[in-house]
Amino acid sequence: MSGLRVAVLGAAGTIGPAIVADLGRSEEVSELLLLDLHRERAEAVAAEHGYGKARGQAADAAAGRGEPGSLADAIADCEVLVNSASYRVNVAAMEAALASGCHYLDLGGLYWVAAEQLQRFGGDGSDRFADEGLLAVLGIGSAPGKTNLMALRAKRELPDVEAIHVSAAGRDLDQPPGFSVPYALRTLIDELTLSPVAVRAGEALEIEPMSDGGVVEFGDPIGAAESIHTLHSEMLTFPNSFGCGEASFRLSLAPELLARLRELVGASPAEIERAAAEASPPSPNTVSVHLVEASNGERSVRVRSVTRPVEGLGIGGGVMSTAAPAAAAVRLLARGRITERGVHPPERCIDPDVMFAELEQRGSSFQVEIGEEART
DSSP: OOSEEEEEETTTSSSHHHHHHHHHTOTTEEEEEEEESSHHHHHHHHHHHSTTSEEEEEOBTTSOTTSTTBHHHHTTTOSEEEEOSOGGGHHHHHHHHHHHTOEEEESOOTTHHHHHHHHHHHOTTOOHHHHTTOEEESOOBTTTBHHHHHHHHHHHHOTTOOEEEEEEEEEETTOOSSOBOSSOHHHHHHHHHSOOEEEETTEEEEOOTTOEEEEEEOOTTTOEEEEEEOOOTHHHHHHHHHOOSEEEEEEEOOHHHHHHHHHHTTOOHHHHHHHHHHOBOOOSOEEEEEEEEEEOSSOEEEEEEEEOOBTTTTBOHHHHHHHHHHHHHHHHHHTTOOOOOEEEOGGGTOOHHHHHHHHGGGTEEEEEEETTEEEO
């Protein structure tokens, strides 16, 4: 498979333009169809980031085949759909991909939507994507996505793992004035207000939103930082994928950002939309740090990833950390390095070492520590 025709849904959002820029530079991609609710925004991203391969078009995941703006009709000639739109449209986007014969990738379903995706498309002993010879990767951004593969890397060092804890932090080192968010504001607020799920004694349990996660040592350039528990899709697949009886996800946001988000909790949809419209985009000087800590009571493995800005793209490490895994998965699919078909989380279909090699070309570094011994 080479010279793929790739569609990017939500191309004019926070993460979409970075995915487009990455794929535009990739020789494995011959054409890019950029889809958004607003055609002019998609066309602007095509002109700025598409490297001459892209064109913009309006599409709505909620529109059925044959209706104006139908996503299924728009991607009829494409081979891969990368869904970088809101997780709320994941199920509809998967239906469109399946109807059009497209492989499918998204950035995560915030646990409950991901659960619906797994059940609807791969449950009850029938995998609808596998039946059509297609692949659907659920959650191939930074978290979920990169973190799933970091957990798989840890599992290789510690086959009898009992606990896996994930921590994520992002900071803007050149914070723009006023309110600025690292990704979709509505998704951020959902992460803070929906009850987090943690795995304890083998059971998935809902805990209080924004429960204190304690201080996490993220290392340079963030250092020690307070964290909270938030809802994340990793907790959905880790127990079955790795056999761990304990798992959690913690997020560390800049204190001023977290304070503003707390103010928006309980705000009306109109107020949130207004705040999102007024928010400044993150600067190109953002960093993202992810930690996966695995243990079995006797030994521990710590996998750490840092993503810094990518020179020449003008895209910060916070955005690139989420965009690059999705773009890399498209390249690996084109090269035949992903051979699984069906509906899978990343740890069930992608080799971490192969993915990490791709991400190291996009501003990420990885370190594996086993006990007191560090390996890079």
